[in-house]
Amino acid sequence: MxxxxxxxxxxxxxxxxxxxxxxxxxxxxxxxxxxxxxxxxxxxxxxxxxxxxxxxxxxxxxxxxxxxxxxxxxxxxxxxxxxxxxxxxxxxxxxxxxxxxxxxxxxxxxxxxxxxxxxxxxxxxxxxxEVYLTELKLCEDSNMDNMITRRFSKADTIDMIEKEMRELFSIPDEKETRLWNRYMSNTFEPLNKPDSTIQDAGLYQGQVLVIEQKNEDGTWPRGSTATNVKNSSYSLPSYHPYTNSYDYSDQSRPSERSGLCGLSNLGNTCFMNSAVQCLSNTPPLTDYFLKDKYTDELNEDNPLGMKGEIARVYAELIKQLWSGKYSYVTPRPFKTQVGRFAPQFSGYQQQDSHELLAFLLDGLHEDLNRIRKKPYIQLKDANGRPDKVVAEEAWENHIKRNDSIIVDIFHGLFKSTLVCPVCAKVSVTFDPFCYLTLPLPMKKERTLEVYLVRLDPVAKPTQYKLTVPKVGCISDLCTALSNLSGVPAEKMIVTDIYNHRFHRIFATNENLSSIMERDDIYVFEVAVNRVEDTDHVVIPVHLREKYKQSGYNHTSTPLFGQPFLIAVPRTLSEDKLYNMLLLRLYRFVRSSVEEDEDDCEETQPSKPHTVNGNATNGLLEEGSPSEMETDEQDDESSQDQELPSENDNSQSEDSVGGDNELENGVVGHQISSKGQQPVGHNRKRLFTFQFNNMGKTDFSLIKEDSRQIRFDEGHLRLSDRSYLSLDWEPEVKKKYFDETIVEDFDKHESMEYKPQKKAFFKLKDCIDLFTTKEKLGADDPWYCPNCKQHQQATKKLDLWSLPPVLVVHLKRFSYSRYMRDKLDSLVDFPLRDLDMSEFLINPNAGPCRYDLIAVSNHYGGMGGGHYTAYAKNKDDGKWYNFDDSSVSPASEDQIVSKAAYVLFYQRQDTVKGTGYFALDREEEEEDDEEEEEEEDEVEDVENETGEKLERKTVSSGHGASSAACTSTQSDEEDLNENRQRKNDNDQADDEEEEEDEEEEEEQVPNRDVTMKTN
Structure with a gap:
């Protein structure tokens, strides 16, 4: 047991x-x-x-x-x-x-x-x-200052909340009540569907719920509909039938320009707001939704899609953002729909803006896929064919199954080359991508804070800050600590201490990645070389308080203090071991003890006993062996210090003659002071000690000619897996062990050191790293069709074609089995004229210069922080900072920062009026139709007058001709006059708009900072 x-x-x-x-x-x-x-x-x-x-x-x-x-x-x-x-x-x-x-x-x-x-x-x-519950603030309508916080599951219903509120506020059963959702301080919406869950109702973290009691005259204090507090400038709720939810928008401060509209934070939804604002400021996609082009391409039958609902709710949100009516809107319908189709976003935990962006782009693509029935396509390897042929084939196959506005705008093509290290088989494929995830040049070093526990029992532990290789071993830590402390690295043992015990003792060849930031790392100096010295063994020791639990027959042994390591000879006497342990505890054992008030005699201070120059306060056994942790001789025996008598000991004094079954099922040996006591047993010891070694006896008090366990020879034989527990009686521990100094430590000057970080990396450094050849890991091999087995092949990615809008994801977050980390290095990226031609291996690639249009920022550390967005308004060309519901002007020199996480670039030749988007093509077709109608009008005029058109033949080098149509002079003049009038009006409008922009620029200065590229 x-x-x-x-x-x-x-x-x-x-x-x-x-x-x-x-x-x-x-x-x-x-x-x-x-x-x-x-x-x-x-x-x-x-x-x-x-x-x-x-x-x-x-x-x-x-x-x-x-x-x-x-x-x-x-x-x-x-x-x-x-x-x-x-x-x-x-x-x-x-x-x-x-x-x-x-x-x-x-x-x-x-x-x-x-x-x-x-x-x-x-x-x-x-x-x-549901690990994280939704925290709601509950109050009465009559006293909203008295709020009580309660946590609920998102599966809890409105009815359950109302019942709890009735109980909290002692509302009689006969009283009729109803609930309100108080929103934006002074706006209320009714929660009148008792069976709705918290998730269905769209309640979020920190939401305020108000319970209202019916008046005695049968009326309600707040009337019969959703109300606003007097003088409120907030609008009444608008109801969305497909989400069964309301949303409110602040109309008191209408946005002066379209698109400059914030998004309310619904509770840790800044990641969503940041991603949406970046997409909202992607001109070709936003124009597509604002002009309702999406309605003709909704694919509600796509089994991979969301029945068109993601596209609809996104379109509605974009129209609100670009209506120019609101300073901010509340994206609750959008949040609800996203959560329905992607449960990972359904709660109110902080998420990743890039992950939300990836889901949204994929969802919009499938909802708007023009392919109604996807054909089966057999993927082919290059097999030596020219890249141009294979790339065209790959793109055509992609378009046969995936054809949408998302593909038009965001999809590109990269080349993947795999080479088998065994047979040299080369496999080349071309794969589409929607965004580039670029690795950041990793920091090669990390800092660790450790505590060094020296061999000197008087010295306090010292805290050091070490700079060690990020991909290194425990031996690297020991070397770094040795350089600062002077303690030989080969005499160090690295441990992780947790809850008064050794959570882990590290081997020197273990990876440093196994040490997490929150671990308490203690490095112990030991007296011997752990590897080379085979005559000694290093024993972990922890302290236990031993007392019987009332009502039970067994003894409880909770741990206390700090564990430690001690190096001892493999064969030693019991007395010597006790004295070595006592010496290691010297700093914690009180040197003098106050007697109880009813004692008549005072204890006389003992003459200090010294070992290696350190006072032991007379606690060592008289006549004990002289060797402690060195071979130096002890001084003469010391005067006794008064300790509890043996009669005070509550433990049995029977000596243990064999295996002893402990309360925790561990078989060990307890050393008793009765029987054939070694010299010096004229005093009671502070503690007893007990070995534990996974239930097998690999140490013993034995005779050299016998394997039988005996305790009469006075020697222990220890193994490398022996562990020692020091058991203290509660009275002795209270009297002699000073727990107040357990946590005391000194700080080394290295703790003041702040590691210098590289100023920045260029975006092109990240792209170079992305296209660098790498070897696949052992857990991610490639199946070689020649070898017929998995191999750790070399892999290289190259860019073949780039999309009109290039989304760049900077991989700031790194994960391992033991660590989570965020790389906060500054990546210097250009705001305009990003030339990607040097990274394209397609010799026939078209224009590839890009301008930045949006940035998703993440501030803070791993697992937390805050998201914002910088975006360039497509109408006025100026930069703005989108921070949840707040929108403010931003200067260009603010854009490049350590917080930049996802970058949006638009190719210069695809700016409105110059691109090839489906939207632009349709507009061009409309313009062509208008020109044809004008030509038809000219022909009608010609037929009515009966006059023939005069045609001229223009010769060319190839003998070709082109016809120029002329109409009657009067009709032609009328047509030209109309065109001139239209041009004049357009010019006047442009001049007026330029004047408005100049006035706004005077109010909000904007520095023009051009980012240089290599």
């Missing part, structure tokens, strides 16, 4: 492993467990094969379930933002949670973190544990 009467470790491991495979079912309850604690439990029960050697080891006993790493400071109910499944927490079903708590208990003062399983998805339903 494990500690506390729990099931044995094999049973625990098997039962939890089976329960973790439980299928999610709507309405079930699951619980969050801190991954740090869960990993410790997995080690203890040998959950994974690589943890078997520690199975049952008391050293890794996890203790009570501890979720403190998930909770906000000072709040036992609210969890931290941006936690990630399996990295920060583990989800276990109710039965699994109950078993873990029954076996180990729950840390005092904590509450279980229970979450419901909800169903998401519009057409393809799937279940998900």
């Amino acid at each position: 494990a500690e506390g009467g729990a099931a044995d470790l094999d049973t625990q491991r098997g039962e939890i492993a089976a329960l973790l495979k439980t299928q999610l079912r709507k309405g079930d309850t699951w619980y969050l467990v801190d991954s740090h604690w869960f990993k410790q439990w997995k080690k203890y029960v040998g959950f994974d094969s690589w943890d078997k050697y520690q199975m049952g080891d008391q050293h890794v006993y996890p203790g009570p379930v501890d979720n403190s790493g998930l909770l906000k400071d000072g709040d036992v109910l609210a969890i931290k933002e941006h936690l990630i499944d399996e990295l920060d927490y583990i989800l276990v079903p109710t039965e699994g949670w109950n078993k873990l708590v029954s076996w180990y208990g729950l840390t005092e003062g904590q509450e279980p973190i229970a979450r419901k399983v909800v169903e998401q998805g519009m057409f393809v339903k799937h279940c998900k544990v």
Whole structure:
């Protein structure tokens, strides 16, 4: 049995492993467990094969379930933002949670973190544990200053919320009530559908709900419809029948120009607002929706699409943004529809603007795909054919299945070349892309903060800031620390300490990526070379307080203090081991003790005993061996310090003659002071010690000629996997162990060092890196058709053709098994004249100069922060900053920053009036039709007058001729007069618009900064 009467470790491991495979079912309850604690439990029960050697080891006993790493400071109910499944927490079903708590208990003062399983998805339903609840602020209509915060599941209904509010505000059952959603401080909308869920109603984080009681005369304080507070300038809600939701727009400050309209933050939706504003300021796409061209191309039957609903709701939003009527609008219908088809965006957690952009472009493409029935196409390899032929074939095949305004505007083609390292087989394919994801030149170094615990028992730990290779090993950390501290790297052992125990002891060849930013890394100086010295063993030691739990027959041993490492000879006496341990604890053991008030005699201070020049305050055993951690001789025996008598010891004094079954199922040996005591046992010891070694005896007190375990020879034989626990009686610990200095440490001057970062990278550096040949990883091999097996081939990407609008995603976020990081390097990108010709391998590529039109920015770190957008208005050509509902002018020198995340470039030859977009082609066709009508009018005039048209033949070098039509002079003059009048009017309008722009420029100065490119 494990500690506390729990099931044995094999049973625990098997039962939890089976329960973790439980299928999610709507309405079930699951619980969050801190991954740090869960990993410790997995080690203890040998959950994974690589943890078997520690199975049952008391050293890794996890203790009570501890979720403190998930909770906000000072709040036992609210969890931290941006936690990630399996990295920060583990989800276990109710039965699994109950078993873990029954076996180990729950840390005092904590509450279980229970979450419901909800169903998401519009057409393809799937279940998900709702980790983050929606926080709502509840108040009464009669007293809105008294707000009470409660958290609800998005699956909870309006009726459930109303019932809770009635209970919170003690509203009698006979009183009739109704709920209001208070929006934008002074606007209210009724929540009159009790069966609607929080998700259906569009309620978001921090939303204020007001409960209203009916008056005694049968009237309602707020009337019978949605109302606004007196003198409010906000509009009444507009109802969207296909979303069953309202949205409000602020009409008090109409936008002076189209497109300069913000988007309200619905609760962590700045990522969405940023992406939408960038797309909104992509001229060809916005013109397409504003002119309702999308209505003719809606593909509601596309099984890969969204029934045309994404296209419709996006079109509606774009029309609001460009109506010029609002200073900002609330994109709740758009948010709701996106969440229906992409459940990952349905909640109110912070998301990635690029991921939202990718979904939106794909959704719009499928909703507007002109191909009604996609043909099956067999993909072909180049097989030595010319690139031009293969590229044209690939694009034609792509268009046969994918033909939409999104393809027209955003799709390009790149060439992928794979080479087998074994048979040299070359595979060339051409693949379409919608955006370029460019890697950033990675920082080659990272900084780590570590604590060095020196061999000197008096010295406090010292905190250092180290610069180490980002892709390096633990040995690199030791070398860097050795350079700063002077301690030899070969005498260092690197550990991760968590909850008073060694969470991990690192081998020197382990990767530094296994160290996370939040880990507490302690480096211990040991007396011997760990690798070369085979006569010594390094033992991990942790401290336990031993006391019996009331009502139980077993003893609890919670950990305390800081664990440490100690190097000892493989064979040593019990007395020597005790003295070595006591020396390591010297800093924490009080040198003098105040007697109880009722004691008659005062304790006389002891004469200090020194080891290697350090006072030990007389706590070492008299007559103990002289060797501590060196071969130097001790001084003469010291005067005794008064310690508790043996009669005060509550433990049994029986010596242990064999294996001892502990409360946690670990077999070990407890050293007793009774029996054949070594010299110096005339005082009571501060602690007893106990070895744990995964249930097998590989150390012992034995005779050289016998393998039988005995305790009468006074020597221990230890192995590399021995672990030591020091057990303290509560009274002794309280009296002698000073816990107030456990966390004391000194700071090295390196802590003041701030690493210098490279000023910036050029955008072209990122493109070069994107097109660099690379070797595929071992977990991502390529199947070679010649070798008939997977190979780590070399891969190279090249750009073949570029789209009219080039979307560039800067890959700032990096993930690994142990780390999440954001690269905040400045990428210098041009605002105009980005020449991509040097990166195109297509010799017949057309124009490829681009101007920047929009930027999605991300401020902050990994898993959090804030998104904004810079965008260039297509009408006035000026830059603006879009920060949720706020829109303000921006100067060009603001655009390039470390926050730039997604860049939008428009090719210069596709600016309105010069491009080839389908929209422009249709406009050109309309212009051609108008010219034909004018020619028809001329012919009609000619027929009416009966006069023949005069034609001239113009000779050319090839003998070709062109005809010029002439009409009667009067008709021709009338036609020319009309044309001249139209031109004059157009010119007057242009001049008036230029004057308006000049006036606006005087009000909002705009510096012209041209970004140079290499």
